[in-house]
Amino acid sequence: MASDQSRPAAHGWGSEARSLASLLLFAHLCALVIAVTTYTRPSNFQQKLHDVFAPYLRNLHFTAYPTSYPFARYYLTHALPIDIDFTCEVTYQDKDGQTHTEVVPRPELRPLVRERRYQALANAAGALADAESNEDYSGILPRAIAGSILKRGGATQGTVRLQANYIPPMELMDETDPSKRVPPPGTTYEAQVFISGGNVELLKKSTTLEVAPVETQGAPRKTTPAPRGTRQP
């Protein structure tokens, strides 16, 4: 075996290159630290700092700080009404008078990541319909989803409904009756959809995101002050 490999070829950098790289690294690390520390409960000062670095952070997808709502929840759950899965149902009549209902997400889409994308879309719509979220945002996704489905089905009007799939409290898991064990889905947003001249209009019926999950029966565990599996204050 030959050997021009007695010593490794080192591609080291000179001091000027290291200085420039250090400056860039320092700026980058500052941006990263700001991105990370502003993720939840940022102060006004932190928000201002985030705004300074926002073009850099957002275009490289280096920040999870929400523009409108938390698309990527790295805390996984805070037991809030939006920390559950939602379903978006669009009902319409076609030209023959037949009623159709399309559901987002459609189950059993494969590969799994496809189903997760539709689930993420329904969850985004559900979270934005939350009474505490910005009212201007709440109708954006229901309008987009319903408009697309109605146009595809050749309908001019229909209904869009967001359903929250509530989490069962631990105390109800012993129930033998499945209807008591699993809380029924709750409608959190409902609107009539109209299409005229290519424009999609919504006439909202309700925005009633309930506290999830429903706590109706079963004694809470004595070891904990709050009922298990219920929304935390």
Place this chain on the structure above:
Amino acid sequence: MTRALRDYFARLMAAFGEGWNRFWFTPSDPATLGVIRILTGLMALYLHGSLLPDLVTFFGAGGLLPPGDIAPLEGSTFSYLNYIQARSELITVHVLGLAVLALFTSGFWTRVTSILALVVFLSDVQRAPMITGRTEPIVAMLLAYLCIGPSGRCYSLDRLLADRHLKPGQERAPELWTSASIATRLIQVHLVLWIAMMGFSKLTGDTWWSGLGMWWLIARRESRLVDLSWLYRHPDVIDLWTHAIVLFELAFPILVWNRLARPLLLGIAAFVWTSLALVTGDITFALALGTAAMAFISPDTVLALSGRFWSSAPQTA
């Protein structure tokens, strides 16, 4: 007193500078980056490729996500998909993106394809962040840092093509790259900050303090891969699981820097992330974290595992 202070700060700055240079600029073998490139490329290929069946449904004319309508939700970020709606154009551009990601994964023209792969992936993500999740920021981070380091120098077509000119029996001398160290370190630091963020953000709510965090994930029927709701009979296990995840996410960013603790932390990480993948159904997130955590495996170990260990290679990273 003033002189003592001046001496102290001079020593502090010298030590900091020395440590900074050693941390970021000690040249290292790009073997680890080569493996990370392949895994990241495969993940980007999967995420990009799986978008194809729904491409027109989401982004086409009359699709679910018209760019004008959803613009207020996503902020102003670049995506070439914002300018394309025709079915044929969407599919053509998407297939070209697939080709770019395949070339990047195989390590062909890696310097160019790494940058193109980042553009392709970011365009997918930033066209509609509401159909993305926790995985995409991790994959974007990996793709961005792989543009910096010479990830195509190992386990790549570039390497195979370069070695064609070697005489029979001759082997190329190992190469140590400063840019490989910088890229690897950036992945390490970014991952550590992200995991710290995951841990601290959990502590801003009561759920993870009260031990209920895992129940809220287990009980989500639409997301989970495995039904573990029978664990309600063992609430202590749920409490323990919840606290263990928070503890891990707070401990990892500190302990992973310790060489002795690192293998243990990486082993626990594999267990924790797999368990979360089963409960949340977010397999790609666990895979992305696992790929990023590869940055903590030294090039020597990677070379040893790949059967190309070079015994006299200096210790790196």
